[in-house]
């Protein structure tokens with residue numbers, strides 16, 4: 001179990017999303033989509049959504065590592 005930064009536990013992957021000067025947030029796929037949608041509504045306030053990597057290419061937080 002890992003915790004999404006939106007405040008709930010998830011049993012799937014939580015990934016590290018770099019959001020610039022504010023650092024990183026840990027996010028589940030569902031909230032990744034919401035975050036991108038939110039940022040798309042404020043294109044002048046945030047860096048372009050196009051500049052974010054796809055969820056699938058984000059680093060898995062606490063992922064299994066050898």
Ligand SMILES: [Zn+2]
Nearest residue numbers: 004006028031
């Ligand atoms: Zn979430």
